[in-house]
Amino acid sequence: MTILVLGGAGYIGSHTVYELIEAGEDVVIADNLETGHVEACHPKARFYKGDIRDKNFVDNLFDNEKIDSVIHFAANSLVGESVSNPLKYYDNNLYGTMVLLKSMVEHNVKKIVFSSTAATYGEPENIPILENDKTEPTNPYGETKLSMEKMFKWVSNAHGVRYVSLRYFNACGAHKSGLIGEDHNPETHLIPLILQVPNGQREKVAIFGDDYDTKDGTCIRDYIHVTDLAQAHILAVKYLNEGKESNIFNLGNGVGFSVKEVIEIARKVTGHPIPAIISPRRAGDPAKLVASSEKARKILGWNPEHAELEEIIASAWNWHKNHPKGFQK
Numbered sequence: 650m651t652i653l654v655l656g657g658a659g660y661i662g663s664h665t666v667y668e669l670i671e672a673g674e675d676v677v678i679a680d681n682l683e684t685g686h687v688e689a690c691h692p693k694a695r696f697y698k699g700d701i702r703d704k705n706f707v708d709n710l711f712d713n714e715k716i717d718s719v720i721h722f723a724a725n726s727l728v729g730e731s732v733s734n735p736l737k738y739y740d741n742n743l744y745g746t747m748v749l750l751k752s753m754v755e756h757n758v759k760k761i762v763f764s765s766t767a768a769t770y771g772e773p774e775n776i777p778i779l780e781n782d783k784t785e786p787t788n789p790y791g792e793t794k795l796s797m798e799k800m801f802k803w804v805s806n807a808h809g810v811r812y813v814s815l816r817y818f819n820a821c822g823a824h825k826s827g828l829i830g831e832d833h834n835p836e837t838h839l840i841p842l843i844l845q846v847p848n849g850q851r852e853k854v855a856i857f858g859d860d861y862d863t864k865d866g867t868c869i870r871d872y873i874h875v876t877d878l879a880q881a882h883i884l885a886v887k888y889l890n891e892g893k894e895s896n897i898f899n900l901g902n903g904v905g906f907s908v909k910e911v912i913e914i915a916r917k918v919t920g921h922p923i924p925a926i927i928s929p930r931r932a933g934d935p936a937k938l939v940a941s942s943e944k945a946r947k948i949l950g951w952n953p954e955h956a957e958l959e960e961i962i963a964s965a966w967n968w969h970k971n972h973p974k975g976f977q978k
């Protein structure tokens with residue numbers, strides 16, 4: 650049976666496809682290539698270019714392939730952009746998911762794993778964050794992901810589509826083969842921006858605020874290797890295949906690093922002094938986001954293998970130094 654990976658040409662999607670293929674699965678990728686890269690698609694997966702908002706396109710996938718379960722990454726995911734252009738997020742993330750679910754119900758496809766985010770929590774009340782903590786997103790990105798979770802809940806009640814929602818914390822790192830890695834345009838994420846300095850693409854990195862209520866005043870995040878995230882999707886498909894109920898899981902390492910600490914580790918990994926300057930805070934950044942992933946460990950049997958941030962940054966550096974322009978030749 651085949652697994653359909655929507656958004657399989659993107660950063661987390663492509664790494665998940667690599668792990669699925671290595672596990673011997675038959676994989677179909679669909680991606681509109683708005684932010685994904687065809688070069689990131691595993692050569693053993695069948696690739697279809699198209700958009701999940703296009704019902705005919707999605708219907709054709711289910712008509713032409715024997716899809717047993719779906720992994721859904723096809724969404725926009727930039728917090729800042731979602732604040733300035735919220736309707737883009739409602740259209741792609743929410744409307745796109747609605748079209749997908751309609752087609753799944755019509756084609757009797759009953760299992761889906763999808764990307765959610767730490768942004769569903771907003772400013773957390775407790776650290777580490779638990780899945781049943783308060784969800785009050787502070788931006789349209791987190792809001793649309795939370796609404797997706799709720800849409801799945803009601804569709805599950807009505808039509809028996811079972812789902813697993815995976816709330817990622819900060820995805821980073823690159824595949825061990827060196828063939829795929831992170832490539833966003835524009836880049837907004839901390840680790841790839843830091844690594845642009847030793848790569849000769851920027852002179853210094855900006856630290857967005859050093860007056861937060863944290864140990865060194867800079868924001869704290871829970872950095873998780875993209876391959877560990879990918880493994881969690883495989884376990885989530887297995888969980889649904891075993892007939893288990895719909896569920897929501899956090900995915901992080903449970904350890905927080907400040908922006909200053911991340912820069913320091915990147916200096917060690919690259920041997921470059923990486924100059925940094927203090928800049929104003931970025932709107933909408935919570936001071937501290939650290940996951941409790943106990944639930945995923947206990948129920949899914951998830952065990953992140955790349956817990957050391959130094960190793961994660963080394964894998965990212967291996968990708969960026971060999972592909973300074975990402976997938977562009």
Ligand code: UFG
Pocket residue numbers: 726727728766767768790818819820837838839840842854855856857858868869870908931934935938
């Ligand atoms: N940062 C800097 N300088 C930069 C870029 C980032 O100091 O040049 C800081 C940010 O302010 C933040 C930390 O580095 O404190 C991490 O920022 P990223 O942009 O790498 O990641 P975010 O934590 O903002 O975003 C992640 C996911 C989102 C998710 C969000 C939840 O990428 O999908 O967590 O808040 F929505």
